Amino acid sequence: MIARRIQSFTVNKHTMSEQNTSEQHFEPTSADCAATTEDPNSHALDTPLTRGSQTITKVTLRKPKSGELRGVSLSDLVNLDVAALSKVLPRISSPTLTEQDVANIDPADLVMLGGIFVGFLMPKAVKSKLDFQTA
Secondary structure, eight states: OHHHHHHHHHHHHHHHHHHSSSOOOOOOOHHHHHHHHSOTTEEEEEEEEEETTEEEEEEEEOOOOGGGGTTSOHHHHHTTOHHHHHHHHHHHEESOOOHHHHHHSOHHHHHHHHHHHHHHHSOHHHHHHHHHHHO
16 A cells, blocks of 8 residues: 555656656655565554563564454454453464453554454455555
8 A cells, every 4th residue: 555655656756747847756765665565464562562571562463263263252353352352362463462461552552453453354355445445
């Protein structure tokens, strides 16, 4: 999605430069390149978690298998129920979060991780429609 915006921005600037006499070039910085290749299943925590001497600043989630959803209701997960997320996130996170970590996580970070998780539950057809609408 970010890559599309950069591409759109580049095309618009190129069109503008053809219309104007002064040339304008958009050259992405290394930060721009990193943003376009960043894993969409990762989240940099607003408030890092501290576990002993370890500080967790970024969490990556992987798509769960059906067995990893045992003991929780899918409707609770879709509704971002904290108790349901605290059971499932430790099973699919890297670094592995504990239930206590999930209980101590900043609410904004929990919502972001929950949003990533809910994306795993959407069929590919729905995701492609959403991507098309936001592009």
